[in-house]
Amino acid sequence: MSKLVRCLLSFVILFGTVVFLSKDQSFAVASLDGGENSNTIYFTIPLNSFCSKSQVMDLSLNVTSLTNNAELSIHLFKKNGEEINTQGTSYDGIESEIIPGAPTTVKKDTTVVYHLAYGGMYENCSERVYYGKIVSNTTGSSILAGGWVDGAKGNATILINNGEPWTNKSCNSSGEGNDLVPTMTSNFTPCGQVSASTEFSSLNAAWTAFNDTIESSGRGWHTEKNITSGWLEYAFHSPQVVRAYTLQTQNSPNNTVSVARAPKTWTFEAWNGQEWIVLDSQNNITNWVYSESKKFSFTNEKAYSKYRINITANNGSVEHIVIGEMQLLPN
Numbered sequence: 487m488s489k490l491v492r493c494l495l496s497f498v499i500l501f502g503t504v505v506f507l508s509k510d511q512s513f514a515v516a517s518l519d520g521g522e523n524s525n526t527i528y529f530t531i532p533l534n535s536f537c538s539k540s541q542v543m544d545l546s547l548n549v550t551s552l553t554n555n556a557e558l559s560i561h562l563f564k565k566n567g568e569e570i571n572t573q574g575t576s577y578d579g580i581e582s583e584i585i586p587g588a589p590t591t592v593k594k595d596t597t598v599v600y601h602l603a604y605g606g607m608y609e610n611c612s613e614r615v616y617y618g619k620i621v622s623n624t625t626g627s628s629i630l631a632g633g634w635v636d637g638a639k640g641n642a643t644i645l646i647n648n649g650e651p652w653t654n655k656s657c658n659s660s661g662e663g664n665d666l667v668p669t670m671t672s673n674f675t676p677c678g679q680v681s682a683s684t685e686f687s688s689l690n691a692a693w694t695a696f697n698d699t700i701e702s703s704g705r706g707w708h709t710e711k712n713i714t715s716g717w718l719e720y721a722f723h724s725p726q727v728v729r730a731y732t733l734q735t736q737n738s739p740n741n742t743v744s745v746a747r748a749p750k751t752w753t754f755e756a757w758n759g760q761e762w763i764v765l766d767s768q769n770n771i772t773n774w775v776y777s778e779s780k781k782f783s784f785t786n787e788k789a790y791s792k793y794r795i796n797i798t799a800n801n802g803s804v805e806h807i808v809i810g811e812m813q814l815l816p817n
């Protein structure tokens with residue numbers, strides 16, 4: 487290859503990459519700005535401006551779920567917005583599992599693939615894939631997606647959310663009564679995120695304090711064994727004004743154990759983006775009764791996205807702190 491040809495080729499590839507990467511980025515960012523809580527993310531397909539009718543293109547998309555099993559669908563569109571439902575093609579042992587427009591389950595820490603060849607002598611440029619969107623139906627799912635196109639004129643990256651994981655933060659679920667926390671079924675589902683300083687076992691995960699269920703003995707959030715201080719936190723999908731919270735002990739037939747493991751001294755705090763702000767302090771709360779819900783109210787007019795109870799002492803157990811149920815309330 488002559489120096490001149492190499493130089494020209496480099497210019498074409500560089501020019502194409504710069505133009506289309508920036509176009510992809512602006513498109514992805516615009517869709518996020520359009521709604522932080524959206525369950526949809528858009529992407530464009532690069533290189534189509536160089537379409538010649540004889541040119542065959544390969545398109546490949548990878549979608550990985552990072553946090554949990556994600557129910558999602560991928561939609562592909564022509565330049566005029568018409569949806570493309572062409573089933574993908576498998577090759578070299580890589581299966582094309584995704585059917586455009588149809589629901590797909592992406593299991594935690596796995597990847598699904600879509601691969602399609604299009605264009606060529608019998609297909610006009612207007613029939614090609616110009617843009618797409620991924621619609622996630624699982625709130626809290628964190629999805630990492632990307633891809634590439636490859637053809638006679640070169641290849642280019644399909645950039646989705648700037649190559650960063652994208653989390654579906656939409657939330658249509660609610661908790662019991664006026665509880666601002668939905669009925670949780672894991673630390674991430676259906677909305678927001680529960681976390682704790684320590685967890686004793688999977689049966690005692692942090693979310694079991696937000697599942698609207700007083701479970702049998704030994705369930706509910708437990709700190710790690712022989713840890714008798716710690717915090718339990720809920721991060722909302724969007725900021726909320728909390729002015730009260732309730733706490734319940736675990737459901738133990740042995741009330742003495744339930745009371746001993748219940749919190750005695752704590753602060754209830756909100757995260758302002760830089761530090762934890764104390765909204766309420768309680769000292770020496772010893773009068774716990776099995777299955778009773780205690781309510782604590784305070785003054786607050788600010789919407790915060792994260793709240794936690796930060797416990798420094800329980801009622802005498804050397805084993806755990808336990809909270810069977812916790813609610814965050816608007817009043």
Ligand SMILES: [Ca+2]
Nearest residue numbers: 694695699810
């Ligand atoms: Ca519970």
